[in-house]
Amino acid sequence: MQKTRDFLTRIGQPAGDCFDLPTSEKRFEDGAQYRFEVPGIQGPSAMAALMEAVAKNGVPIHRVTQTKGVMTLLDSEITAMVDMAAEAGVELVLSVGPRATTDTSASVNTPEGLRMGYRLRGQEQVIRATEEIRRGVDLGVMSYLVYDEGQLWLMNQMRAAGDIPEGVRFKVSAHTGHGNPCAAAMLVGIGANSINPVRDIQMQMLAAMRAAVDVPLDVHTENPASTGGFIRHYEVPEMVRVAAPIYLKTGGSVAKTHSWDSSDADAAKRSKQVTLVKRMLDEYYPDAVTVAPKKG
Numbered sequence: 449m450q451k452t453r454d455f456l457t458r459i460g461q462p463a464g465d466c467f468d469l470p471t472s473e474k475r476f477e478d479g480a481q482y483r484f485e486v487p488g489i490q491g492p493s494a495m496a497a498l499m500e501a502v503a504k505n506g507v508p509i510h511r512v513t514q515t516k517g518v519m520t521l522l523d524s525e526i527t528a529m530v531d532m533a534a535e536a537g538v539e540l541v542l543s544v545g546p547r548a549t550t551d552t553s554a555s556v557n558t559p560e561g562l563r564m565g566y567r568l569r570g571q572e573q574v575i576r577a578t579e580e581i582r583r584g585v586d587l588g589v590m591s592y593l594v595y596d597e598g599q600l601w602l603m604n605q606m607r608a609a610g611d612i613p614e615g616v617r618f619k620v621s622a623h624t625g626h627g628n629p630c631a632a633a634m635l636v637g638i639g640a641n642s643i644n645p646v647r648d649i650q651m652q653m654l655a656a657m658r659a660a661v662d663v664p665l666d667v668h669t670e671n672p673a674s675t676g677g678f679i680r681h682y683e684v685p686e687m688v689r690v691a692a693p694i695y696l697k698t699g700g701s702v703a704k705t706h707s708w709d710s711s712d713a714d715a716a717k718r719s720k721q722v723t724l725v726k727r728m729l730d731e732y733y734p735d736a737v738t739v740a741p742k743k744g
Contacts, residue, residue, distance in 0.1 A: 462629050466655035472692040474662055480739040481692035483510035484725075485666060486699045486718050488710050490516050492528035497712035499536055501719035507726045508740040509719075511695060512538055513593060516707045517545025518580040523587060530588040537741035541619060542584050543593040544577045565623045566595035574599050581612065591617045595624060597638065604639025617641040619666060623706070627653060629660030636661050642695065647671050651683065655690040664693045669725050670701040672708060677701065684725055685733035698722045 453463035475481060489495050489512050502509055512533065514521070521529075526542070533540035547566040548556040551573060555561035568574050577599050581592055590613070594600050600620065606612045619642040620626065620635050627646035635643055642664040645657060649667070657665060667687055670679040679701055680687075688694055699718025703710065710718070729736050 460660075461633065462656045462659045464656070465650075465652040466659060466690075467652045469651060469655050469686070469690050470659075471689050472655075472658050474658065474692055475737075476664065476693040476739075478739045479737060481737045482688045482694050482696055482729075483664075483738060484722050485509070485511035485513060485695040485697045486722065487513040487697055488515050488672075488700065488703050488706075488708055488718070489715060490514055490707075490709050491521065492525050492532065493712055494710045494715040495529050495532050498715035498719055499532060501716040502536075502722070505719050505723045507719075507723045508738075509722060510538055510741050511541060511591075513541040513543070513697075515543045515593065516709070517547070517550070518542050518584050518589075519545045519550075526584065526587045526589065534744040537743040539591050540589060541591040541593050542580075542589050543621070544580050544595065544599070546573060546576055546580075547595050565625055566621065567624070568596040568599060574602060578602065578606075581616070585612055585616060590615055591619065593621050594618050595621045597624065597635070600635070600640060601638040607639065620644060622647050622668065627657075629656045632657045632661045632665075636663055642666050644668070644697070647675055648678070651686055651690060654687065658691045664695055665691050666695040666697055667691065668697045668700060670698060670721065672700050672703040672705055674705040675700075681725055681728050682732075684728050685736065688729065688733060688736045696725060698725050 457463050486509050489498055529540055548564055551569055553569060556564055568577055600618055603618060607616055618639055620640045622644035625646060627649050632643055644666040647668045669684055671677055699721045702714050702717045
């Protein structure tokens with residue numbers, strides 16, 4: 449396999465998975481190695497409960513992600529979430545819909561169709577998904593979770609052309625199923641600002657992805673029951689060491705499914721999970737650096 453490994457090296461890719469688990473020297477712009485992201489916060493009530501619990505627990509979070517889609521929120525709900533995010537200094541990420549699970553086709557609900565993930569079918573769906581982002585931008589949202597490489601490519605073209613603001617950011621969902629350095633390089637090339645690898649990515653694979661790209665990697669420290677329910681808290685210190693800059697996506701084990709409609713009580717439980725992960729870092733990697741968000 450040496451010819452293939454040599455070619456990968458020539459184009460700046462790792463020659464294989466990084467079984468030596470090298471320490472990443474890459475960082476966020478503020479010097480941090482890691483930040484906390486809480487996914488599955490579907491509306492302003494749950495977000496308010498989360499932020500109250502975060503203040504009580506004393507472990508700051510940096511990003512809140514809504515996963516049901518912009519189309520499920522009223523304008524007033526979006527602006528309320530934007531205002532809370534600004535006050536707390538956190539990044540608000542809204543997910544894009546429609547997608548395969550809300551398309552008029554039932555294919556994604558079949559055993560074979562599951563392989564398509566949440567991707568978009570037809571140009572009209574791409575246009576509709578783009579309208580989701582236009583609406584969100586008009587209401588002050590600057591970060592989006594995307595599920596389709598074609599739409600990501602289009603949004604990057606629009607951003608470069610000035611059709612959407614230059615500061616809009618795109619994170620690629622784990623539901624696209626990417627888990628290797630070549631895929632990571634491709635996603636960055638078409639506009640990704642951060643990447644969620646597959647949820648069960650092994651440490652040597654994660655290290656190789658980090659070697660290939662500089663953008664943050666958004667890694668699930670735990671998962672809903674529908675995607676395995678596995679909890680990786682003890683792996684977090686090594687995740688931070690080898691994959692910085694990294695968003696630790698925490699709180700998923702509270703939910704049964706990806707689009708779980710978190711109650712206020714669920715949101716508080718997600719904050720508790722963040723505290724538990726922070727304990728792991730304090731215990732096993734106390735030198736790991738994070739920076740609290742700047743509150744508005």
